Amino acid sequence: MKLSRRQFVSTTAVTGAALAADMPAVHAADPALPFIVVGDWGRRGHYDQRRVAVQMGKSAAAMDSRFTVSIGDNFYENGVESVDDPQWQSSFEEVYTAPSLFTPWKVILGNHDYRGNVQAQLDYSHKSPRWNLPARYYTDKQTLPDGATAEFFYVDTSPFIKTYLGSRVNISGQDTDAQLAWLDQALSGSTAQWKIVIGHHPIYTALSDDDGYVHDQPDLIARLNPLLLKHNIRIYICGHDHCLQSVKMDGVTYVVSGAGSETYRPNPPIRGGFASGSHGFMAVRLSATRLDYGLVDMYGNTLFAETITNA
Template sequence: MQKLELFRHSSLCVCQMGRVAAKLNIDFVISTGDNFYDDGLTGIDDPAFEISFSKIYTAKSLQKQWYSVLGNHDYRGDVEAQLNPILQKIDPRWICQRSFIVDTEIAEFFFIDSTPFVDKYFLKPKDHKYDWRGVLPREKYLSKLLKDLEIALKDSTAKWKIVVGHHPVRSIGHHGDTKELIRQLLPILEENNVDMYINGHDHCLEHISSRSSQIQFLTSGGGSKAWKGDMDKDKKDGIKFYYDGQGFMSVELEETNAKVVYFDIYGKVLHVVNLPKGLGTSVSAI
């Protein structure tokens, strides 16, 4: 069985995350972006890397490999700094790339760089500046990203195909659905039998089941600045769980079942998802 933990959170739940990780004996950790709030890193020597990462996640159970994607707030800083392998010399746990694949025994995790898909960051930057080095020309960058992802998904023979990005495909939270991902990414996910799409961005915990495929949309963005109180109550299609507060989630994978558990900052179980493989998808909640 493979066990991992996925989250973005405040320091309030670090202790509980360490306890859950120890109980599950996790294999690795995933961060769904906005790794350094509010404006990423200023460079490879930014003390925020150690203050917000190395000196925070000190539990023995969290001394595993960390796989991170970039969020829109990371793009407001020096993106190249987060991608620089020098950070791995500071803390060997840290791995952050734009788009990459983690191949495990029974699952493949396809990490994608979702921020460049979103039009408003290019058309209406407001008071924020974004570091688009390595992304421009945008159309060419996105075309290659989607082509590479499609090829990798088609070639995958993994029992579980899990895609991780910062922005949600489906969400009823503050930011809502990401229309650019629905238009450009979702068809590729559906055509290639992806089991889960895991994201952050909306500061909440939520679970939405697709009506047109097996995909489960799982948001783990319950970090700081939660409790916005602006859930879209008119959207009910496929909604299985929504929590407008802080917390994190864990994933346990077996060949015939995936178990996803959502926790609040006190370690209380809020919602459980069981996804049998090969037996049709079923969902149970606590």
């Protein structure tokens, strides 16, 4: 279901078929947690990164976004060299300048970040009050305005991709077995009403290329996805594909928000999914019983919206 920019800004509910035109505007007492998700963005303001940032600021203000999730490939092409790398200013601080984006940024790493100094991105958490990357993978628990809890599991997917071994994507020394054991234990021990897993790479996608090659990640299907199914995870959010997309497989909704700067025009979606090459981001409102999200372009149009209920 497509929503106009006016509908999105006035309701910010970002719902699917259940959207009501007279829904109240979001405010501090609204019983939902609003936040923004963006990926694949760090290009010194180029490739429409700055235009996406402007609309992110407008939407974040309208929905009273509490934080921004950055799903990796934070700096192109080769990450950063240090905490004083000029890209911190040219690709981040001087681009995301709206007051509504000076909330915490919950950050993970992408494959391009692994081409640079990963430790510098971790260390920047001590330099910037809004950059939050405490470890390569970690959890974050949020209390929703209605009293429910949501736990976010931020995973580090690059070390799982076998084709990166021996490449410029320096994943050497990363123990994927240990990460999976940590995730399994963390999911098992969580008492949150919502468990949301966030990584950089897609697992299942809605895309195939001209030769019929599907953009799925077999390494993650084999190793990460079984944990999503085991723990009844409702949604997995990622980037890497430079587009906006959504697809359902085995009861899990897989959403890609990798359109923060350079994008491409995808082929028509497969598996009954949605895909768009528009520049943009994901907007989310989360309550105890439902997760409402929309994929929003840099003009403020909600291209796709859906509600996921918490079984």
